Amino acid sequence: MKNIVIVGGGAGGLELATKLGDTFGKRKQASIHLVDANNTHLWKPLLHEVATGSLDSGIDEISYRAQAHNHYFHFHIGRMNDLKRDTKEIVLAPIYDESDALVLPERRLEYDKLIIAVGSQTNDFGTKGAKEFCSFLDSREQADRFHKKLLNTYLRADNAATEQGNYKLNIAIVGAGATGVELAAELHNTATQLAAYGLDHLTKEHLQVSIIEAGERILPALPPRISAAAHRELEKLNIKILNNTFIQEVTEQGFITKDGTMIDAELKIWAAGVKAPNWMKDLGGLETNRVNQLTVKSSLQTTLDDDIFAIGDCSFMLQENGTPVPPRAQAAHQQAYHVYKNLVRLQEAREPKPYEYKDKGSLVNLSRYSTVGSLMGNLTNGSMMVEGRIARIVYISLYRLHQVALHGYFKTALMSLSGRINKIIRPRLKLH
Numbered sequence: 001m002k003n004i005v006i007v008g009g010g011a012g013g014l015e016l017a018t019k020l021g022d023t024f025g026k027r028k029q030a031s032i033h034l035v036d037a038n039n040t041h042l043w044k045p046l047l048h049e050v051a052t053g054s055l056d057s058g059i060d061e062i063s064y065r066a067q068a069h070n071h072y073f074h075f076h077i078g079r080m081n082d083l084k085r086d087t088k089e090i091v092l093a094p095i096y097d098e099s100d101a102l103v104l105p106e107r108r109l110e111y112d113k114l115i116i117a118v119g120s121q122t123n124d125f126g127t128k129g130a131k132e133f134c135s136f137l138d139s140r141e142q143a144d145r146f147h148k149k150l151l152n153t154y155l156r157a158d159n160a161a162t163e164q165g166n167y168k169l170n171i172a173i174v175g176a177g178a179t180g181v182e183l184a185a186e187l188h189n190t191a192t193q194l195a196a197y198g199l200d201h202l203t204k205e206h207l208q209v210s211i212i213e214a215g216e217r218i219l220p221a222l223p224p225r226i227s228a229a230a231h232r233e234l235e236k237l238n239i240k241i242l243n244n245t246f247i248q249e250v251t252e253q254g255f256i257t258k259d260g261t262m263i264d265a266e267l268k269i270w271a272a273g274v275k276a277p278n279w280m281k282d283l284g285g286l287e288t289n290r291v292n293q294l295t296v297k298s299s300l301q302t303t304l305d306d307d308i309f310a311i312g313d314c315s316f317m318l319q320e321n322g323t324p325v326p327p328r329a330q331a332a333h334q335q336a337y338h339v340y341k342n343l344v345r346l347q348e349a350r351e352p353k354p355y356e357y358k359d360k361g362s363l364v365n366l367s368r369y370s371t372v373g374s375l376m377g378n379l380t381n382g383s384m385m386v387e388g389r390i391a392r393i394v395y396i397s398l399y400r401l402h403q404v405a406l407h408g409y410f411k412t413a414l415m416s417l418s419g420r421i422n423k424i425i426r427p428r429l430k431l432h
């Protein structure tokens with residue numbers, strides 16, 4: 001193994017590059033290369049907080065180059081767009097600056113082992129008008145763009161509420177998965193927090209946040225009692241939940257349902273469905289499923305090429321119970337560590353081991369209002385519902401685990417302390 005190349009420095013890929021760098025890279029057993037389309041990493045489950053301003057992405061982002069320097073791997077900025085399996089190379093698209101001047105030409109990178117970890121995108125299922133009129137939260141760039149749009153919308157609405165007593169700002173989110181539900185609570189929080197910073201004409205009476213879901217209940221992937229608890233909490237915040245509502249078209253005015261009803265929305269967010277990017281369809285002749293995910297064996301090697309692994313949201317692995325490993329940060333985290341262990345085994349000419357997804361439970365954080373979810377494991381003997389402070393602590397610890405994998409315990413403790421200090425010295429919301 002001369003060159004181990006990881007494409008995508010997200011929840012799974014950056015942890016893997018760090019671990020491989022600290023072992024194989026440090027001992028000069030292999031050259032570790034990480035490729036990402038961006039210069040910095042931000043843990044994706046934080047994106048809705050960035051979008052609403054509850055989190056300043058500038059504070060939590062990590063520079064790939066700095067991480068590479070500290071952990072013995074090489075970083076390459078670039079967007080992979082092709083794979084040449086015959087020559088064992090990946091192709092990176094040219095990079096242009098804002099004025100379309102070429103920064104870097106098309107490049108090729110050779111690999112002996114390749115790990116694809118490029119994540120997923122929201123799936124708008126080709127719904128008419130969705131791309132044109134909806135905001136999506138798939139990347140830091142989109143979250144930053146949404147944040148600017150949101151501040152302008154609230155500013156405009158505050159002005160309108162000053163002039164018209166019965167003014168309503170309608171915001172609608174399609175998709176009642178964790179992203180949609182957490183975002184709805186965050187949007188409510190932002191509106192109430194902004195009042196303290198001078199936008200005090202826009203009260204919660206002027207704001208109507210709606211969640212639109214095609215299924216029977218919110219959080220369909222979670223047990224019904226968690227979904228019911230979250231539903232109750234959202235209703236307390238006056239968030240409207242429209243279950244069994246299928247969106248057929250999106251226009252500038254709002255969402256049109258299958259039965260022709262118009263749901264007015266000044267801000268429209270699409271947070272339903274997951275698919276791997278389109279360029280991955282049949283990538284290099286590898287097996288992909290109908291949503292472009294690379295099909296992998298239980299060893300996490302792709303079905304048609306043992307030198308190529310796929311982890312996280314862009315991979316598709318069926319479990320013994322017939323369901324796929326879910327597209328979640330905890331799966332990406334576990335798979336990163338599993339691929340590391342399998343690369344060690346291959347280096348020692350041993351067979352790779354099968355991966356088994358261990359569901360540690362799911363938590364949904366409703367901004368500062370509440371956290372609900374379930375914990376699974378030996379201690380709880382199956383699934384245990386948690387709410388309130390304990391749930392909030394476990395929710396935060398998921399992110400801390402990611403930080404520990406990237407920086408170790410000492411630095412993570414310092415980061416946690418600096419986060420607390422920032423809460424005292426900085427505004428509660430990012431206001432610009």
Ligand SMILES: Cc1cc2nc3c(=O)[nH]c(=O)nc-3n(C[C@H](O)[C@H](O)[C@H](O)COP(=O)(O)OP(=O)(O)OC[C@H]3O[C@@H](n4cnc5c(N)ncnc54)[C@H](O)[C@@H]3O)c2cc1C
Binds near residue numbers: 013037047120312
């Ligand atoms: C708002 C939100 C909240 C969420 N909350 C939770 C939660 O509470 N719990 C949970 O378990 N999961 C949650 N998830 C899901 C979780 O974020 C994903 O499952 C997880 O990030 C997947 O990890 P990954 O490594 O596969 O991909 P990602 O973390 O998405 O990383 C992919 C990386 O690949 C890079 N990339 C993409 N395309 C290319 C390319 N062509 N070339 C080079 N680089 C590329 C990207 O820049 C990115 O750095 C949430 C998701 C969202 C959007």
